[in-house]
Amino acid sequence: KAGAPEEILYVSKPHIGTFRLVSMIIKMRAEIEALGGEIRFQQKVTDVLIEDGPDGRHIRGVTLESGEQISASHVVIALGHSARDTFQMLHARGVQMEAKPFSIGYRIEHPQSLIDAARFG
Structure with missing residues (x-):
C-alpha cells in the first residue's frame, strides 16, 4: 500500500x-x-499510561517531558536503538518488549579520494 x-x-x-x-x-x-x-518529533516520552483490563495490561497513552499527557487506544513508540532511558522506563513499568529481527540503515556515499585519505592518510 x-x-x-x-x-x-x-x-x-x-x-x-x-x-x-x-x-x-x-x-x-x-x-x-x-x-x-x-x-510527533522532538518530544521526549517520560512515562506510559497503563490501564489494567480483563484481558491484561495495555498502554493507553504517554506522558511527555512537558507534562502533557496524550491518551490513545494505540501507541507506537518508534525510538530506534539508542534511547536507553526510554527502554529502562518501559522495562521498569513492566512493558513487554522483544528485540527486532531486523534493522533499517541508510547509505552514505563519499568520493573514493575521501575514503582513501581516511584509510591511508
Missing part, C-alpha cells in the same frame, strides 16, 4: 532501499494522519 515490493512479505532478509523508503515513509505518514493519527 505504501509502495514496498510484495516480496518483503516472504523474503527472509528483504531490502527496500533508500530510494523507495523515503517515498514510503511519506505515504505512511499521510495515511496515519488521514486516519486521525498524530506523529
Whole structure:
C-alpha cells in the first residue's frame, strides 16, 4: 500500500532501499494522519499510561517531558536503538518488549579520494 515490493512479505532478509523508503515513509505518514493519527518529533516520552483490563495490561497513552499527557487506544513508540532511558522506563513499568529481527540503515556515499585519505592518510 505504501509502495514496498510484495516480496518483503516472504523474503527472509528483504531490502527496500533508500530510494523507495523515503517515498514510503511519506505515504505512511499521510495515511496515519488521514486516519486521525498524530506523529510527533522532538518530544521526549517520560512515562506510559497503563490501564489494567480483563484481558491484561495495555498502554493507553504517554506522558511527555512537558507534562502533557496524550491518551490513545494505540501507541507506537518508534525510538530506534539508542534511547536507553526510554527502554529502562518501559522495562521498569513492566512493558513487554522483544528485540527486532531486523534493522533499517541508510547509505552514505563519499568520493573514493575521501575514503582513501581516511584509510591511508
